Amino acid sequence: MRAISLFLLLGSWLATPVHATEARDWLLRMVEAERTQSFQGSFIYQRSGSFSTHRIWHGVDAEGQVRERLLQLDGPVQEVLRVNGRAQCVKGALADQVAADQSWPAREFNPEQLKDWYELRVAGESRVAGRPAVVLTVTPRDQHRYGFELHLDRETGLLLKSLLLNEKGQLLERFQFSTFDPGQPDEGDLRAGADCKPLQAVEVAKGKPDNWRSEWLPPGFNLSNVLERKSPISKELVACLVYGDGLARFSVFLEPLRGAAVEDARSQLGPTVAVSKRMSTEDGDVMVTVVGEIPLGTAERVALSMRSGPAQNTP
The missing domain is CATH 2.50.20.10 (Lipoprotein localisation LolA/LolB/LppX)
Known part of the structure; x- marks a missing residue:
């Protein structure tokens, strides 16, 4: 089911x-x-x-x-x-x-x-x-x-x-x-x-995999999908990278802040965690958010490892 x-x-x-x-x-x-x-x-x-x-x-x-x-x-x-x-x-x-x-x-x-x-x-x-x-x-x-x-x-x-x-x-x-x-x-x-x-249709498009990369991933997790969609709140284009190991999955969302005042955050509801980290890039600050059913410490390490630049290839 x-x-x-x-x-x-x-x-x-x-x-x-x-x-x-x-x-x-x-x-x-x-x-x-x-x-x-x-x-x-x-x-x-x-x-x-x-x-x-x-x-x-x-x-x-x-x-x-x-x-x-x-x-x-x-x-x-x-x-x-x-x-x-x-x-x-x-x-x-x-x-x-x-x-x-x-x-x-x-x-x-x-x-x-x-x-x-x-x-x-x-x-x-x-x-x-x-x-x-x-x-x-x-x-x-x-x-x-x-x-x-x-x-x-x-x-x-x-x-x-x-x-x-x-x-x-x-x-x-x-x-x-x-x-x-x-x-x-x-x-x-x-x-x-x-x-x-x-349900109302939500605009989702294949993202550009060379926009982002992760310097560290948990062993066994591979990039399975790259998407881009508009945020329903800020209307900014948000990149989404999806990773999986054959059972567990997590997603990394990358949203331009355009000067917005936001703070780092972490939360957990049952097995689902959400970790947000502010990151500076050449194009301005970006909020990196990791959401998935993985331990909190693992999600934080993934968030801190994200970098702008060439990403892993999608299988």
Whole structure:
């Protein structure tokens, strides 16, 4: 499921080659199941002390089109409708987190890529929402990424529960189904509510990769995309560099200040951190902001390493 982040538990297990191969096979099955299998259910989501409940309908038709509707059941009404991973309409505060031309923020699992930076292991069995599940652990090999635990439905391979903890063992996020029903949802349940507003198109263009470079990146992270878009506040053209390691991702935003008075800042909400640093260049001061699901110290080091000049090539 792409609408909600996938999370795993930080552990100390050492993955044997057999366990690692079996874990990769389960991860591949999970990725395929999200694209090909329908389901519906209710789940809980916990982050930074906040707790909410949600309903999801996920339908795959005969042509392979994936239609997904997400509805928050408590607090302010929030709803998202996605087709093939792209948000079509949004209601509530979620409108600030998605754009019409971008997929829902999610972790991308690349088992072959992440095996160099995480230890994979089948850790045992569990039971979630009344269904037998297989537990996978993904343990980082360094301090620059988080560890995870996944509980996958034994019958379908779909994600039933996930946890994410930091290096101190503190829970950053929890996702867990309370009811789960495999099979095609009713067509009416896959239609958005009347108040779900279509997203306005946001101008995004491919950026110039030779504008910026990073003098330091966490091992395993590579530049995957370079974009430019107008800031909705300042209307300045903001460059965005996206990096990933096969699981974790972070973005670096570079916005000209044009004399604006702004200060350095740092914050964290669950696993998501934001670090802003003012940087001087030949063309004037720029605010460098790193946003992503990486440790705070890693984000700060990335922000301080940014330089104007030739950047890394986009794969």
